[in-house]
Amino acid sequence: KNQVEQSPQSLIILEGKNCTLQCNYTVSPFSNLRWYKQDTGRGPVSLTIMTFSENTKSNGRYTATLDADTKQSSLHITASQLSDSASYICVVRPFMEYGNKLVFGAGTILRVKS
């Protein structure tokens, strides 16, 4: 069964610190992997998207990495800000012939404290 698991479930860090969120998936083969940011009371917003052949993608202070061999991805946030407080969701799209629906992780809730 296609699954996406994220860790930790929640995380609290001090403003200005770095953090790394993890995503392990069993979806195989896959077409692309995305990270979304979801602010409280809002819909998810895309941060990065990587195809199976890419191993890193940056968007400002957000850097996503992908290791297709170990089926792991991480999202690194540099110099965190209070506005980074949100849920971060890892999403994998199976390769078309193996299912065409996105598989969502449950998310990691990040809280940045001042």
Next chain:
Amino acid sequence: NAGVTQTPKFRVLKTGQSMTLLCAQDMNHEYMYWYRQDPGMGLRLIHYSVGEGTTAKGEVPDGYNVSRLKKQNFLLGLESAAPSQTSVYFCASSLLGLGHYEQYFGPGTRLTVT
């Protein structure tokens, strides 16, 4: 350019009541989707549409119906609400393709069924 909008934002229903959630997008997207988000779980696809006049079942379609009479609108109906349908509902749209193109999410509707 409002993107994806949803109405209402909040709703409380009694068991057995019916309601319709409205989603509208102004990006001329072909694909539209309805998801539900429950605590500790990833978003799950309820129904989707690949164009005006079309609908298809997603992962958890039971108890819901949808219609796409106009390209810009996608309606989600609950004919006889049950407490298990208490959730946050998100609508999304994409230019093409179920997972190939970026999905843009609405702000969500929080539904409570008592």
